[in-house]
Amino acid sequence: MVRAAGGEYMGKNFLKKGGIRYAIRVELILLLALGCVAMSRELTDRWNDSAKQGGGSEWVSDTGEAIEVSAEGNYIKWVEFHVTCEAMAAAYELDVETYGKAMHLNWIELLAYVGAKTGGKFDQNSVKKINEVAAKLQNGETTMDELTQDMEYYDYYLEAYTAVLDGMVGEFSLKEGEEWQKYYGLKAFSPIAKGFDYSHYDDFGSSRSYGYSRPHLGHDMMGQIGTPVVAVESGVVEALGWNQYGGWRIGIRSFDGKRYYYYAHLRQNYPYAEGLKEGDTVTAGDVIGYMGHTGYSAKENVNNIEVVHLHWGLQLIFDESQKEGNNEIWIDCYELTKFLYRNRSEVAKIGDTREWRRTREMADPEVEKHCKKDTSMIQ
Numbered sequence: 001m002v003r004a005a006g007g008e009y010m011g012k013n014f015l016k017k018g019g020i021r022y023a024i025r026v027e028l029i030l031l032l033a034l035g036c037v038a039m040s041r042e043l044t045d046r047w048n049d050s051a052k053q054g055g056g057s058e059w060v061s062d063t064g065e066a067i068e069v070s071a072e073g074n075y076i077k078w079v080e081f082h083v084t085c086e087a088m089a090a091a092y093e094l095d096v097e098t099y100g101k102a103m104h105l106n107w108i109e110l111l112a113y114v115g116a117k118t119g120g121k122f123d124q125n126s127v128k129k130i131n132e133v134a135a136k137l138q139n140g141e142t143t144m145d146e147l148t149q150d151m152e153y154y155d156y157y158l159e160a161y162t163a164v165l166d167g168m169v170g171e172f173s174l175k176e177g178e179e180w181q182k183y184y185g186l187k188a189f190s191p192i193a194k195g196f197d198y199s200h201y202d203d204f205g206s207s208r209s210y211g212y213s214r215p216h217l218g219h220d221m222m223g224q225i226g227t228p229v230v231a232v233e234s235g236v237v238e239a240l241g242w243n244q245y246g247g248w249r250i251g252i253r254s255f256d257g258k259r260y261y262y263y264a265h266l267r268q269n270y271p272y273a274e275g276l277k278e279g280d281t282v283t284a285g286d287v288i289g290y291m292g293h294t295g296y297s298a299k300e301n302v303n304n305i306e307v308v309h310l311h312w313g314l315q316l317i318f319d320e321s322q323k324e325g326n327n328e329i330w331i332d333c334y335e336l337t338k339f340l341y342r343n344r345s346e347v348a349k350i351g352d353t354r355e356w357r358r359t360r361e362m363a364d365p366e367v368e369k370h371c372k373k374d375t376s377m378i379q
Helices: 013-052 085-097 107-118 126-138 144-148 154-165 334-340 365-378
Strands: 057-060 066-070 169-176 179-186 219-222 228-230 235-243 247-253 259-264 287-290 309-316 347-349 356-358
Touching: 085 107, 085 126, 085 169, 085 179, 085 334, 107 126, 107 144, 107 154, 126 144, 154 309, 169 365, 219 334, 235 259, 247 287, 287 356
Parallel strands: none
Antiparallel strands: 057 066, 169 179, 219 309, 228 287, 235 247, 247 259, 259 309, 347 356
């Protein structure tokens, strides 16, 4: 008798019914599994050897690509941002709830901890993991330094996730009547103004063929022509004008230089908020332009995009050599877009014009710091 995988016995007919072939297949599968384990150990050894030699270190991404994580005088070469909306929301709420308390939980550190534990793979259990580690920290059982001191990739995830999310949560003020009220929380906004419908799905990496074959490195939000587009984060307008792929577009750089926000396919004839120009400082939630379907043309002001939508992208820049060329890092913004839906800028139309403007003034301390820095440099 031979015991089957399910624990039952198979009788005499086992060999006659292809049992030998079955046994061979099982043996081959076992050999393949052992080979994978050996390969995994080899990759780990290579990582450790590289780190010991001080020449930097590599780890393997979800797609199997070797990624240089850190090295003396070096910088991150690649980031795969797979943090779910639910995980961001859980970590964010803990951050806000504990702000000003003895144990303030930093939402990016919580996400980096889970990222390091799971290899950057977030799923339905990620919120539970966040809450569990938060409870340990709040109860005084441990500290984040103690938890992460032996985690090989924590520093990488902390730096990568900080590059994505830094500047989105913090102190800000809102004008209420004649008074300014201080708050702490989410100060980044959804790129579509409140009250304007849109649809979207995760289309990052899908194929594009205009000009040349390439992956789609942004997130498309379908809506109506003229829908107000707002700045996700405060920053400086770095690019403004026509691009044959993106049509009328805007590029805004965060004050720390790590994030470049790209807004494309803006409205024909009237793409931008009145007076907006390169070099301007914008505050998160400001109206910066209007949805359209321009682009896919070397000639300016042409509607060659079939579907009206906003293409917005988020590029990470750890070194200026990554700004343009083959070393660019663009992340999937689908989950981030879902998270930012909780904060949509309220706008109102300005008389009979085609302009819209935010209805609640916001003061971002980072804008004030940047403007003071610019003033001191001029003096």
